[in-house]
Amino acid sequence: DQQVKQNSPSLSVQEGRISILNCDYTNSMFDYFLWYKKYPAEGPTFLISISSIKDKNEDGRFTVFLNKSAKHLSLHIVPSQPGDSAVYFCAASLSQAGTALIFGKGTTLSVSS
Amino acid sequence: EAGVAQSPRYKIIEKRQSVAFWCNPISGHATLYWYQQILGQGPKLLIQFQNNGVVDDSQLPKDRFSAERLKGVDSTLKIQPAKLEDSAVYLCASSLNAGLAGDTQYFGPGTRLTVL
Numbered sequence A: 001d002q003q004v005k006q007n008s009p010s011l012s013v014q015e016g017r018i019s020i021l022n023c024d025y026t027n028s029m030f031d032y033f034l035w036y037k038k039y040p041a042e043g044p045t046f047l048i049s050i051s052s053i054k055d056k057n058e059d060g061r062f063t064v065f066l067n068k069s070a071k072h073l074s075l076h077i078v079p080s081q082p083g084d085s086a087v088y089f090c091a092a093s094l095s096q097a098g099t100a101l102i103f104g105k106g107t108t109l110s111v112s113s
Numbered sequence B: 001e002a003g004v005a006q007s008p009r010y011k012i013i014e015k016r017q018s019v020a021f022w023c024n025p026i027s028g029h030a031t032l033y034w035y036q037q038i039l040g041q042g043p044k045l046l047i048q049f050q051n052n053g054v055v056d057d058s059q060l061p062k063d064r065f066s067a068e069r070l071k072g073v074d075s076t077l078k079i080q081p082a083k084l085e086d087s088a089v090y091l092c093a094s095s096l097n098a099g100l101a102g103d104t105q106y107f108g109p110g111t112r113l114t115v116l
Helices: none
Strands: A010-014 A019-025 A032-038 A045-051 A056-059 A062-067 A072-077 A086-093 A107-112 B005-007 B010-013 B019-024 B031-037 B044-050 B053-056 B065-068 B075-079 B088-095 B111-115
Touching: A010 A019, A019 A032, A019 A086, A019 A107, A032 A062, A045 A056, A045 A062, A045 A072, A072 A086, B005 B088, B010 B019, B019 B088, B019 B111, B031 B075, B044 B065, B044 B075, B075 B088
Parallel strands: A010 A107, B010 B111
Antiparallel strands: A019 A072, A032 A045, A032 A086, A056 A062, A062 A072, A086 A107, B005 B019, B019 B075, B031 B044, B031 B088, B044 B053, B065 B075, B088 B111
């Protein structure tokens, strides 16, 4: 039973446009959410996070939105750049000591110039 | 600051053989994680250490997998005997504290294991 779902395996966007990556979760106890980016042959790199007490968190070109009632979060990248091409993983956790990250399957973003 | 180091980067073995992976976390990080990432899936936690104690090993197949972090720094993950379905990338991550909110996990490059 997958608790974190990324239903779009891939997304293609033109440089300069907005990229929107979506993530759904089933466990209402999750209260902390993260996005990781992964390039080939490298480990995942932390990108941005959001606590369940917020509905938006912004860091430069990256914004994460959280809709708790819908158990849905999204990552917006504006403007998209070719260097953003990577696999993006959504992850969720409980904000208490000793809990693991539960990852989605990832979405491969391709940004063309 | 040096990142999480892992070795080897690649390993090919035959089924029923044994294999070991090594991880050196970021200096000062108390928490260390081993994840398994099967092709097309997201990483799945195998075991989490807080210093040299195990915090969570609920998803570790203990009949064949073992891990240790004897001095609270480096860690090794062993598989014995390996099965075909163990083919995956094994990722090590570390964080400053025990998975508290806002405690970022930093990942190493991973070890790609192929079991033939």
